[in-house]
Amino acid sequence: MRQRLLRLAPHLVIPVLALVALTAWAGWLGWDQRRDVQPDGSTTGPYAAWQVIGLVLTLLAPVYWAASRRHAVGAVLGTTVGLTVAAYYDWSDDSSGLFMIGVGTVMVGSLGATAAISGVIASATRNRFDRRR
Template sequence: MRIHKPVLRAMVPALVVAGVAVAAWAAWLGWDQQYEVQGDGSVSGPYQVWQVAGLIVTLLAAVVLAAAREHRAAAVGGTTVGLTLAAFVDWSGDASGQFMVGVVLVMAGSFIASAVVSAVIDSLPRDRPRTGQVDRQADR
């Protein structure tokens, strides 16, 4: 089976972004599995606010870079697939099966957030012409 170069060129950015998403999950959240019991008996965790914020900042940088390089589909798809896969693997030890609710929420949230960020980046003015567009300055 041979993959055509245009297909491969389209897949590489998505695979890179997905890899960044999985690695970011592992670095920020994957190592922390302990819930904390508070003095009043309430339970929190396993993640702290700073861990989730670090994950968001890391993914924001990856999505912005990919979208700025005009790989919007890769930014959205790679982030969504990477985070969904990481959440599934990390949380699948829950015997109740309720972890799938969280996985679906991660999938929906990462899709919406990365799509919004990609759309914002796409709407920003650029100094250079976009791929496939005629340079209007050269026509004058």
């Protein structure tokens, strides 16, 4: 049974990490939908820096788990798909139509950042798994 689960694991990494990323977005960013008006009349938000930092730190754990087990591609694709879908859903009610630029930015940024982090994690943990065999 364990061998069967191990063979199935690479196929589950992408959907599981996409679901984790989507859930993390909802937990950290999904509840804050209003912009803050500053005393000078300018607006900020709707997200505070601590919310985005919390999202990134939350996603580091599943990305580390997948990349350290030689599923770096799944970590990159799953996280990118989850964040892109979440951004699209969250921002699609924007009447200006510019939300697609933001969604594209989230997609490219999460793809690049997750690829770099996964590459570093995969190289740093490569020897750990080779010694176990």
